Amino acid sequence: MHEVVCATRGGQGSRAVRQLALEHAGKTGRSVLFFFALDTTIVQESEETLHVAVRDELEWQGRVLLEIARRQAEEAGVGAKIVIREGRFRDELIDLLKETEASVCLLGAPRGTTATIFGDDAIERLAAEVQRATGVPVEIARPEDLAGEE
Amino acid sequence: MFETFARILMQEEAEIFLRFEIAVVILLSIAALVAILARRLRHMPYTVALVLAGLALTFFSPDLLSLGENTGEIILLILVPPLVFEATLHIKWQALRRDLGPILLLATAGSLLGAVIVAGLITWTLGVPLVAAFTFGSLIAATDPVAVISFFRSLGVSRRLALLVEGESLFNDGVAIVLFTVALGTAEAVHLGVADAFRLDAAVVDFVRVAFGGLFVGVALGYLVSYVILKNVDDHLVETGTTVALAFGAFVVAEQFHLSGILAVVAAGIFVGNVGSQNTSPTTKLTLDNFWEFLAFTANSIVFLLIGLQTEIDDLIAGIDRIVVAIAAVLLSRAVVVYGLTALHGRLQPGREVPRPFRHVMFWGGLRGAISLALAFKLTEQPDIFGPRLTADILVLTFGVVLFTLLAQATTLTPLLSRLGLTQQPARYETMQRQQALLLARQAGKSELDRLYEQGLLADEVWRAMSSVAAADINDTSRQLLHHLHTYSELKQEMVLEARAEMLKAERTAVGEAARRGVVSDEIAEELFREIDNRAAALALLRERFGGGA
Numbered sequence: 001m002h003e004v005v006c007a008t009r010g011g012q013g014s015r016a017v018r019q020l021a022l023e024h025a026g027k028t029g030r031s032v033l034f035f036f037a038l039d040t041t042i043v044q045e046s047e048e049t050l051h052v053a054v055r056d057e058l059e060w061q062g063r064v065l066l067e068i069a070r071r072q073a074e075e076a077g078v079g080a081k082i083v084i085r086e087g088r089f090r091d092e093l094i095d096l097l098k099e100t101e102a103s104v105c106l107l108g109a110p111r112g113t114t115a116t117i118f119g120d121d122a123i124e125r126l127a128a129e130v131q132r133a134t135g136v137p138v139e140i141a142r143p144e145d146l147a148g149e150e
Numbered sequence: 151m152f153e154t155f156a157r158i159l160m161q162e163e164a165e166i167f168l169r170f171e172i173a174v175v176i177l178l179s180i181a182a183l184v185a186i187l188a189r190r191l192r193h194m195p196y197t198v199a200l201v202l203a204g205l206a207l208t209f210f211s212p213d214l215l216s217l218g219e220n221t222g223e224i225i226l227l228i229l230v231p232p233l234v235f236e237a238t239l240h241i242k243w244q245a246l247r248r249d250l251g252p253i254l255l256l257a258t259a260g261s262l263l264g265a266v267i268v269a270g271l272i273t274w275t276l277g278v279p280l281v282a283a284f285t286f287g288s289l290i291a292a293t294d295p296v297a298v299i300s301f302f303r304s305l306g307v308s309r310r311l312a313l314l315v316e317g318e319s320l321f322n323d324g325v326a327i328v329l330f331t332v333a334l335g336t337a338e339a340v341h342l343g344v345a346d347a348f349r350l351d352a353a354v355v356d357f358v359r360v361a362f363g364g365l366f367v368g369v370a371l372g373y374l375v376s377y378v379i380l381k382n383v384d385d386h387l388v389e390t391g392t393t394v395a396l397a398f399g400a401f402v403v404a405e406q407f408h409l410s411g412i413l414a415v416v417a418a419g420i421f422v423g424n425v426g427s428q429n430t431s432p433t434t435k436l437t438l439d440n441f442w443e444f445l446a447f448t449a450n451s452i453v454f455l456l457i458g459l460q461t462e463i464d465d466l467i468a469g470i471d472r473i474v475v476a477i478a479a480v481l482l483s484r485a486v487v488v489y490g491l492t493a494l495h496g497r498l499q500p501g502r503e504v505p506r507p508f509r510h511v512m513f514w515g516g517l518r519g520a521i522s523l524a525l526a527f528k529l530t531e532q533p534d535i536f537g538p539r540l541t542a543d544i545l546v547l548t549f550g551v552v553l554f555t556l557l558a559q560a561t562t563l564t565p566l567l568s569r570l571g572l573t574q575q576p577a578r579y580e581t582m583q584r585q586q587a588l589l590l591a592r593q594a595g596k597s598e599l600d601r602l603y604e605q606g607l608l609a610d611e612v613w614r615a616m617s618s619v620a621a622a623d624i625n626d627t628s629r630q631l632l633h634h635l636h637t638y639s640e641l642k643q644e645m646v647l648e649a650r651a652e653m654l655k656a657e658r659t660a661v662g663e664a665a666r667r668g669v670v671s672d673e674i675a676e677e678l679f680r681e682i683d684n685r686a687a688a689l690a691l692l693r694e695r696f697g698g699g700a
Contacts, residue, residue, distance in 0.1 A: 010643035015636065042695060050244070050691065053684035057650070057692055064646050 003033045003081075005102040005136075007093055010065040013108025016141035018069050021106050022076045030103060031079035034069040035096055036062035037089040059084060090126060097134040105130060105138045174452075180207070181451030195298075197454045197519075198560050201553070204458015221460060222527030225520055227401070229449045230323075231415050233520070235397035236446035237295075237320060238419025239427070239438070244687040245313055246420070252495045252504055253314060256512075257321035260487040261291040265329055267483035268476075275475050278543070281340055282536045285333040286544050289526055290480055290551055292326035294519025295319040298563060307572050309690065311508050315515055323521050324413035328360045330525050337535050364410030368417025371400045375418075376426030384666075386434040390441050393422060412521075428679060431666065453520045457552060460523070465546045466553070472543070473550030480518075480551050488513040507570040514566055517555040522548055578638045582645075585631040592627055596620040647693050654686045 006021035008014045021032045043054045066082035073080035085092040097105055109123045127138040180203055188199040246253070265287035272283040295316045302312040332353050379392045396418050404414035427435055466473065488509055496503035504512070526548035533541045567573050599620055603613040635641050658679065665675035 010640065010646065012638075012640045014640065014643070042692070050684055050688050053681075053688035054691060057685055057688040060650065061643075061646060061692065065643065068642065 003100055003102050004028075004030050005033045005035055005093075005097060005100060005105045006069070007035045007037070007089075007105070007107050008065060008069055009036060009108075010061070010068075011108065012110045012143050013141055014065070014069075016143045017106050017108030018072055020139065020141040022073060022078050024104060024106070025073075025078045026076070028103070031081065032073055033096075033100060033102070034066050034073075034080060034082045035093065036066050036082070036084050037092045038062055038084055038086040039089050040087055055086075059086075090129065094130055094133045097130065097136045102134075102136050105134075105136050107138060107140050109140050109142045177452055177455050178448065181448075181455060185451075195560050197450060198556050200451060200454035201458040201556050204455040205461055205463070206458075207455075208459055208461060208463065221456070222524045222529075222531065225453060225456070225524035225527070226411075229453050230412065230520060230524065231397050231401045232394075232442070232445045232449045233453070234320060234323065234412060234415045235393075235419040236442040237316060238416050239423040239442060241313065241317065241320075241420055241423060242687070242690075243420060243424040244683070245309070245690065246317060248502070249310065249314055249317065251499050251502065252492060253317035253321060255491050255495055256318045256487065257325050260318070260491050261288075261322045261325040261329060263491075264291045264483040264487045265326075265333075267486055268479045271479035271482065272476065272547075275479070276472055278540070279536075281333065281337045282540055282544065285330060285337060285529070285536075286476075286547060287483075288326055288329035288333045289522050289544075290476075290518055290548060291329065292323045292518065292521035292525070293319045293516045294521065295515075295517070298515045298517060298560065307567060308508075311511060311572065314504065314508060315512060318512070320416050321413070324361060324364060324410045324416060326521060327412055327525065328357055328410055331360070332357060334529075334532075334535065338532075341535050360408065360410050361413055363407065364404045364413035365417045367404040367407070367409055368400045368414035368419075369421055371396055371403065371414070372418040372421025372426065376422055376429060380422070380426040380434075381429040384431060386431070386437040389430055389434045390437050393426075393438060393442070394445075396422065428662075431662070457519070457523060457549075457556075460527075461549055461553065462546075465542070466550055469543070469546045469550065473547060473554075476547040476551050477554045480555075484513055484516045488516070507572055510570060511563070511567065511572065514559055515563055517560055518548075518552045519556070522552055578634070578641065579644070581634055582631070582638075582641050585627060585634060589624065589627045589631060592620065592624045596624060647689065651686065651689055651693075654682055654689065658682045658686075 004021050004024045006017055008017055018034075021034075024030070025032045038055065038058050040055075042058065043051050062084045066084065070080050070082050083096065085096060093105070096102075107123060107127055123140055127140055130136070131138045181200060184199045184203045185196055188194055188196040265284060268287035268290060269280060269284040272278045272286060273280050276283075278286070293315075298315055302315070336353075375392055375396045380389055383389055383392075397415055400414040400418040401411035405411040427438060430438070492504040492509050492512070526545045529536070529541050529544055535541075536544070564573075596617070599608070599613065599616055602608045603610075603617075608616075635645070661670070661675055661678045661682065664670045665672060670678075
């Protein structure tokens, strides 16, 4: 079954992207694969003595955030799996999309420009790049699109 | 005859002590009143309010606390060591090490460069002799973070920015004192007609000896207290008392060997805060925190009230034109130092650049305080070196600059931080905190209600009704919190990070308890402590990356 791949990192766009993923899955009857990248660039930028600790803490955080997403899917009656990959966000996402034969990939955009991985139009450029590399359509979910958001 | 003379002397001493005691009691009472008022004035730092109170008091009681020519010594020997020690106790080595580059660059090269620029400008514009101008430049190079840091804490400003400001200030206090001593020594040599004896290379060697010697004394004594006393003695009162002895002892021992007392206190404080306090029980840690918080509050209160009380308004008015020039020189030198050296550091350590908004805050937040005034007062103890008039001039300029930084810069820092977007606690974050607190409060109220009922103090009917209403309130608050978290999904991430930090603290305490009970060996406990500390440091890094509170 083709899956809906939903990349999340718990930031401002996370609720929007999770909701969009659940809507997609609900309409198509597909399951959702929630994806968290354990971004090694953050690890590399930290001082050497902290590499292991930063990696472990990132993984811990990823597990918690994906568990939140998985439970949300469960409550919505949607099948969901979680995956944590270690490496550069872009590279790992492309590899995952190729491996899973995903039908669609969803990315969450931050509300402002405060995000550290994405910023300004970086999310659009990333989406285009991933789509080009994998052939999988990439959609962007924005927090502003949700009811109740500012 | 001798006995009578001795009795008179003792009576005089007793009177001096009594007067001193009364003055301290009055000062602390005023400080308490000012603290209460300052809480109501959100944009007024407590320290600035103290200065204003001190200034106001000079109109009513000019001799309230006349310390005469000992003012400089009292500030430096009695008030500064506990202030510096308390500030360093909370500095985490892991975080400090990450930003040690810009901090040391600003504290060393920055202080020297700042002193040279101020000296040049003062000489050029006011015609002050170069050595005297450099002495002024040195004493005014010491920044004082107290007023700024209290703001940072309340506004939730980035911990990195707070560390940069506080770290620079702690180290540059020591550096400024060393520069001041060298400048004064040179001035004395000029005054005695032996200026030829001054050699720049010898001065540099002396500077390094005094600075590193002070740091060494602090580390050695910090090591002694951390590993001999704090690790082996299990008595929170004795342990706390030892840290007091360490704070003052490090200063005195270093000064005895003509080394930097301030840097000794900085090193001792950092050592105890990072190593010593880890060897103590949670009770001792709590006692240490509370005690040092109180001592710093007391010392701060007295220092800033003193600044106000010692100000001679008439002299300031008379020298206003010269003060304006001095303020301009100090601001200009600060701009060159902060913007120039942080840019240089950015080139030397790419990836760890000081962000541009931080630089603006470091420039405008470079306040001057106790150290500058203490050093200026020290000049008045030796008026012959520059002559009474020039000495008085330097004192007036110092007061002028200190007051400007406190009254103009400190009070405008909050708008600057907001404008730069550095107050990282947006409304949605505060709403979350308010709802969390409300939920905790309502749950506590409900528990108390149940306890009263279980003890038979409430009628069944009353309890049922109250319990039902209380439960509805709790559900309501809980629903609001969930809705808020649902709306702002990033708050969940912040919640995860906060809860994780609390978990790590609990893990550390548990390991410490296990070690104290002998369940695990000291070596294993040390290993686990290191691991947990690294994870806490990693978490702090992630919070910084993902924006604590945002």
